[in-house]
Amino acid sequence: MTESEESIMTDNDIPFRRLLRQRIAEEARFDKPEDVVRHLGAVQAQDYHQAVWAIASRTIHARLAEVERAIEERRIVLSWPMRGTIHAVPAEGLRSMLRLLAPRRLAQDKRRMEQLELSEAIVERCSRLVQDALGGGKRIARDDLMRSFEEAGIGTAGQRGYHLIWRLAQAGILCIGPREGKQQTFVLADEWLPPEESEPAKEEALARLAIRYFEGHGPATDRDFAWWTGLTLTEARQAVEAARDRLIPNKQGSREFWETAEPASAGRTDAKEKLEDSVYLLAGFDEYLLGYADRSDVLPEAVFPYVVPGNNGVFMPLVVIGGRIAGLWKRKPKARSIDFEFRLAGPAEPYRDRLLREAERYCAFHGLALGQAEFRSLEGTR
Numbered sequence: 001m002t003e004s005e006e007s008i009m010t011d012n013d014i015p016f017r018r019l020l021r022q023r024i025a026e027e028a029r030f031d032k033p034e035d036v037v038r039h040l041g042a043v044q045a046q047d048y049h050q051a052v053w054a055i056a057s058r059t060i061h062a063r064l065a066e067v068e069r070a071i072e073e074r075r076i077v078l079s080w081p082m083r084g085t086i087h088a089v090p091a092e093g094l095r096s097m098l099r100l101l102a103p104r105r106l107a108q109d110k111r112r113m114e115q116l117e118l119s120e121a122i123v124e125r126c127s128r129l130v131q132d133a134l135g136g137g138k139r140i141a142r143d144d145l146m147r148s149f150e151e152a153g154i155g156t157a158g159q160r161g162y163h164l165i166w167r168l169a170q171a172g173i174l175c176i177g178p179r180e181g182k183q184q185t186f187v188l189a190d191e192w193l194p195p196e197e198s199e200p201a202k203e204e205a206l207a208r209l210a211i212r213y214f215e216g217h218g219p220a221t222d223r224d225f226a227w228w229t230g231l232t233l234t235e236a237r238q239a240v241e242a243a244r245d246r247l248i249p250n251k252q253g254s255r256e257f258w259e260t261a262e263p264a265s266a267g268r269t270d271a272k273e274k275l276e277d278s279v280y281l282l283a284g285f286d287e288y289l290l291g292y293a294d295r296s297d298v299l300p301e302a303v304f305p306y307v308v309p310g311n312n313g314v315f316m317p318l319v320v321i322g323g324r325i326a327g328l329w330k331r332k333p334k335a336r337s338i339d340f341e342f343r344l345a346g347p348a349e350p351y352r353d354r355l356l357r358e359a360e361r362y363c364a365f366h367g368l369a370l371g372q373a374e375f376r377s378l379e380g381t382r
Contacts, residue, residue, distance in 0.1 A: 009252040014219055014297040015323025016275045021218050021259065022288055023058040024280055024320075030059050033067045034075035034090065040216035041209070042087040042097070042228075044285045045078055048179070050317065051088055053365065054283035062365045071178050074192060078176035080169045083230045086176070092194050093212075095172060100205055101230055102170040109167070116160050118167075126154060126164050127173050134174070134188045141183040206239035211246055211260060217291045218259025219250050225258075227293035275322065279354035281329050281362055282318040289325065290315065299325045303345050306378050319344060321351060327378050329355075331362070337371035338363050348375040 009017075019025045023039060030036050036058040037043055045051035055076075056062035070076045074091050081087055081097040084105060089097060113119070129148055133140055140148075146161045156164070165186070168174045177187035200208065213225050226236035240247065240258060250257040282288055289295055289307070299307065303325055307316055319327040319342060327344035340359045342348060348355070356373060363370045 007248075007250050009219065009250050009257065012272075012276075012323070014252060014257070016272055017219055017259070018217070018288065018298065019275055019278065019280075019320075019323055021216060022291075023216075024282070024288060025275060025278065031061075032075075033059060033070040037076050037088050038090040038093075040287055040291075041093070041212040042081060042089045043287055044085060044290050045088045046086045047283075047285055048184075050283040050285050051078075051086075053362070054286050055088060056365050057280070057282065057361075062361060064365055064367075068178070074194070077193065079189075080166055082228070084166070091192075092196075094175065094189070094193060095196055096200075096205055097209070098170065098172050099199070100202070100209060102172075104230065104232075106167075106170055112163065116158065116163055118160060118163065122154060123164065123167050123171075125152065127168055127171070130168060130174055130186070131188065134186065134191075137187075137191055139177045139180070139185040139187050141180060141185050143183065145186055203238075203242050206235070207242035207246075210236075210239040210243040214243075214247055214258045215260040217287065219252075219257035220259070220292060221255055221257055221294065224292040224294065228291055278320075278322060279351050279358055280320045281355075281358040282320055284317045285315045286318060288320065289318065298323060300345070303327070303378065306343070306345075319355070329359075332371075333366075333368070334371060337369040338366065339371040339373070341374045341376065343376045343378045345378045 020028050023029050023036060030039065033055045036055050043051055043054050052064055052067045053062075056064065056067050059066070067076070071078070076088050077091040077094055078086055078088050079094055079098075081089055081094060082101045126149060129152055130145070133145070133148055142165075145165070146156045149156050149161060149164065154164070165174070172189050174186045175189045175192060177185040177192065179185065209229065210225060213228060214220060217224070217228070222236050222240050223233060225231070225240065226233045229236065231239070247258045247260060250259065289299060298320075305311075306328060307318065307325060308314065309316070316328045317330065318325050319329050326346060327342060329343070330341040332339040332341065338359075342355055344351070352375065356370070359373060360370045
């Protein structure tokens with residue numbers, strides 16, 4: 001497609017297309033949790049409880065048990081494939097992501113290794129310990145893994161243990177297994193992951209990653225893709241160029257956006273009208289916000305300080321109205337029900353019933369009833 005053939009998007013087009021692309025819109029949701037993760041490419045998951053809702057909220061029948069079954073049955077796997085952060089990824093895609101993205105992270109890690117007084121020799125010792133402990137399909141809880149390092153004379157205090165686990169995950173030695181109660185477990189990646197079909201050339205692997213990203217997150221820019229993956233902007237642009245014949249460019253002002261084929265219903269007037277009136281409760285750290293370097297298309301400047309209080313890297317659960325983040329929500333679990341608190345930047349009354357329907361959907365996800373709901377102004381809640 002030539003530059004003259006690029007379509008021009010309005011400000012409203014971007015959030016509406018993303019609601020469809022990300023399968024948040026009701027008519028676009030998937031049947032299975034693994035289809036969500038495969039479509040998005042990765043779902044940020046350092047907060048487990050938020051991550052499972054981020055996945056389930058994009059399914060037709062959102063249920064916690066179905067997401068956890070997909071993890072238990074190895075259809076979804078958790079690891080650290082990019083940006084040094086835990087993500088849920090399709091099990092068949094983890095090795096490829098690590099080959100592409102881990103080398104740069106490891107090259108940047110030398111200073112941190114020195115600060116923690118760690119060496120490649122120590123990492124190798126831990127690798128042998130892990131393979132001995134987990135071989136034959138075993139799982140090990142995080143505390144037990146740390147204890148095995150300590151018993152071998154390898155200190156784990158002061159982030160040393162966590163960093164060693166991260167290094168082993170980057171090397172493709174281990175990944176995160178299903179939870180046992182509240183405990184994170186670890187498994188050997190080679191035993192846990194499905195057999196790899198064939199390793200594509202780097203250019204093709206980059207192109208596939210770009211297509212996966214823009215299919216699940218478009219319209220988005222090459223800078224958004226670079227942020228999401230942790231690639232340099234040069235590498236991200238190389239990936240976009242390699243995938244160019246399978247991507248569609250769009251313009252919004254001076255910015256160039258990319259996506260794959262037209263999302264279902266994206267151009268229909270009735271679909272847009274429905275999305276203008278839509279209300280969704282999204283997870284903290286949701287891909288709808290964190291999947292992009294530039295978040296201004298869906299996050300009003302006045303709301304930002306409340307979404308990231310103290311600008312400390314913790315992202316609160318989001319109320320999305322008409323494609324834009326309009327406030328926060330908080331759950332208060334009880335024995336048989338969940339109470340909710342909604343904090344909105346504008347009046348709550350026009351959206352009260354739809355907010356409560358979304359809250360009921362979240363309660364069904366946990367198999368509990370909806371309790372009481374409080375509606376407050378966003379101002380003064382930081």
